[in-house]
Amino acid sequence: KVFQAVVSCIGGDGTIYIIPKSFETALNKLMAEIQNTFRGLGLLIPYCWKKGEACVVRGSDTVWYRAKIVEVSGSTLQVQYIDRGYIESIPQCHLYPTTFYTGIPPFCIPCQLYKTLPIGNFWQQEAVEYLQELLKNEEVEIHVKELPDNPWDKLSISLYFGGMSLSSFMAYQRYCVAEDCQDIQKLGVFEGDLSPSYLLQPLPVPGETFPVTVTHLVSPKEVYICLDSSENLTKHSATERSASCDSESLSKALKWCNKIVKTLPHLTNFKKELPCLAEYVDGLWYRAKLLSITQLVPVQILVQFVDYGTYLVAPTSRLRHIPCHLLKYPVQAVRVLLAGFRPASDDKNVERIPYSPEWSLKALWTMVDCVEGKRLSASILTVSPEVTISLYGDDKNLVHLKLIEMGLAELDQ
Numbered sequence: 001k002v003f004q005a006v007v008s009c010i011g012g013d014g015t016i017y018i019i020p021k022s023f024e025t026a027l028n029k030l031m032a033e034i035q036n037t038f039r040g041l042g043l044l045i046p047y048c049w050k051k052g053e054a055c056v057v058r059g060s061d062t063v064w065y066r067a068k069i070v071e072v073s074g075s076t077l078q079v080q081y082i083d084r085g086y087i088e089s090i091p092q093c094h095l096y097p098t099t100f101y102t103g104i105p106p107f108c109i110p111c112q113l114y115k116t117l118p119i120g121n122f123w124q125q126e127a128v129e130y131l132q133e134l135l136k137n138e139e140v141e142i143h144v145k146e147l148p149d150n151p152w153d154k155l156s157i158s159l160y161f162g163g164m165s166l167s168s169f170m171a172y173q174r175y176c177v178a179e180d181c182q183d184i185q186k187l188g189v190f191e192g193d194l195s196p197s198y199l200l201q202p203l204p205v206p207g208e209t210f211p212v213t214v215t216h217l218v219s220p221k222e223v224y225i226c227l228d229s230s231e232n233l234t235k236h237s238a239t240e241r242s243a244s245c246d247s248e249s250l251s252k253a254l255k256w257c258n259k260i261v262k263t264l265p266h267l268t269n270f271k272k273e274l275p276c277l278a279e280y281v282d283g284l285w286y287r288a289k290l291l292s293i294t295q296l297v298p299v300q301i302l303v304q305f306v307d308y309g310t311y312l313v314a315p316t317s318r319l320r321h322i323p324c325h326l327l328k329y330p331v332q333a334v335r336v337l338l339a340g341f342r343p344a345s346d347d348k349n350v351e352r353i354p355y356s357p358e359w360s361l362k363a364l365w366t367m368v369d370c371v372e373g374k375r376l377s378a379s380i381l382t383v384s385p386e387v388t389i390s391l392y393g394d395d396k397n398l399v400h401l402k403l404i405e406m407g408l409a410e411l412d413q
Helices: 021-037 125-135 166-172 181-187 238-263 324-328 361-371 401-405
Strands: 002-010 016-020 054-058 064-073 076-081 087-091 095-097 109-113 116-118 139-146 155-161 176-178 209-217 222-227 275-279 285-295 300-305 311-315 334-338 341-343 356-360 376-382 388-392 409-411
Touching: 002 021, 002 125, 016 021, 016 139, 021 064, 054 076, 109 166, 116 166, 125 166, 125 238, 155 166, 166 176, 209 361, 209 388, 222 388, 238 285, 238 324, 275 300, 275 311, 275 324, 285 311, 341 356, 356 361, 361 401, 401 409
Parallel strands: 109 155, 334 388
Antiparallel strands: 002 016, 002 139, 016 109, 054 064, 054 095, 064 076, 076 087, 116 176, 139 155, 209 222, 209 376, 222 334, 275 285, 285 300, 300 311, 341 409, 376 388
16 A cells, blocks of 8 residues: 655654554544643642553643653653654653543554664664654655554555655665665666756647746746646646646655755766756755856856756755656756747847847846746747747736837847
């Protein structure tokens, strides 16, 4: 069985506690009922607690949780939150014994990684802390491999985050040995010396109008667009719905990659068009490709972020190998030419775009104002030799009409 779950806790012994997404509604309903039943403080009179006894615990967030006594030690009790998994030492005044809700099974499931042997036969403290940092409160994909003989024992699973196998990733980190070699081969994270390439984004058929966003402008005539997945997709084509799913899955995969990026090796091969991960000015890492070496001492590389179209000159310290599973998502940004206009022959503005001097900077900034943050739509006119489109604003008029009104462009029949 395969299902989505949220990791609620990593136990001190490396046990992974998960809450299936399908349980969330029932858990939230139970939590609301517990809050209505128990109010105020815990039990303030002396009470003889027993190991394994059911109780409710008032957590540090002042919320009541189901729990059980794990260990009794004086005035402090060690309890386990049975719907979360974690264990905590709590003063007795924050607990209340109860027989309520004991007939409802715990909502979190204790799990262990299938055919995965920790180094030294137990999970080292450093590995447990790493798992906690990586997985806690994150949504993951669970593949059930083996059911326990005792229903209260751990479920044997394969866990995938952002398309990567946790067992294989932890084995790469030297925290464990994953016996399932096929799983490691499928991971393919660190094969950076191959010459992989990105998949191209499938485009809607010519003549069909579809929503887009402009992610980068090279000039008023040359822009990068993304198929817009923010609108209601039920009325859109299969191509747009597929693009939306790809965009959402890619965002999740990149979020995970940003969490593990320090474990990915730096680039040593600087072949043109080589896919990589590059750090943008916001401190996050995105998919990119190498374009050229702009400086040798120190080495500076010109890269393009393939899902946006933007460029950046970066040192090698901001470039890393890309996990191979990120190559299965088509590039999100498509380079297009806008049809219907050309630079004005009588544009007297002196400041020009250095790499495209036929256009004034004023024309570029005017076009930026026309498309930035706007709900745009496009229609493909030609796909060869270059993708050419008509681009419409949120008022359904062609965006370049503003430039023509201002004398910054002229109609091109």
